[in-house]
Amino acid sequence: MAKKPGIGIPSPTDSVQAVVHNSKIKIRYGRPLKRGRTIFGGVVPHDSVWRTGANRPTLITLENNIKLGKTIIPKGQYSIYTVPRLNNWQLIFNTDLRKWPTDPDISKDLATIVIPVKKTGNTIEKFTIEIEETKKGGLLKFLWDDVIAYTEFEVLKD
Numbered sequence: 001m002a003k004k005p006g007i008g009i010p011s012p013t014d015s016v017q018a019v020v021h022n023s024k025i026k027i028r029y030g031r032p033l034k035r036g037r038t039i040f041g042g043v044v045p046h047d048s049v050w051r052t053g054a055n056r057p058t059l060i061t062l063e064n065n066i067k068l069g070k071t072i073i074p075k076g077q078y079s080i081y082t083v084p085r086l087n088n089w090q091l092i093f094n095t096d097l098r099k100w101p102t103d104p105d106i107s108k109d110l111a112t113i114v115i116p117v118k119k120t121g122n123t124i125e126k127f128t129i130e131i132e133e134t135k136k137g138g139l140l141k142f143l144w145d146d147v148i149a150y151t152e153f154e155v156l157k158d
Helices: none
Strands: 013-020 023-030 058-062 065-068 071-073 076-084 088-094 109-133 138-156
Touching: 013 109, 013 138, 023 109, 071 109, 076 138, 088 138
Parallel strands: none
Antiparallel strands: 013 023, 023 058, 058 076, 065 071, 065 138, 076 088, 088 109, 109 138
16 A cells, blocks of 8 residues: 655744844744635634644744834734634734643733734735835734735834
């Protein structure tokens, strides 16, 4: 009998790094693939905490404080989680960098920000996080399947 080949690493670890207004931001995360599955409302249930990637917690490292809406996130390293919903997501910054990512310690949540979501019009096979510089600051984007969740932020200098 021939053995069926495996799928390799199902959710490889990756990172994205950007310099936004002379401030470095880095995110390390697992990148699951769609593989024909229903993602939001399926693999990732609506209204439930998601580790925002796969495997270990997704970690963001900020060289400077950032401001999302009226919320200031101090420089440092955080785990980030999301709660995907149909019309928006909750983006959660948590100070616990080690807790198993499907069961975060919510007592260590630093901030929760509601961010918009929209359909992309095309399918993104591999979960992707992007950081872009804008005139006023930056844009943090989460893309997978036919969904993009995003938020603008401002870099605060000391």
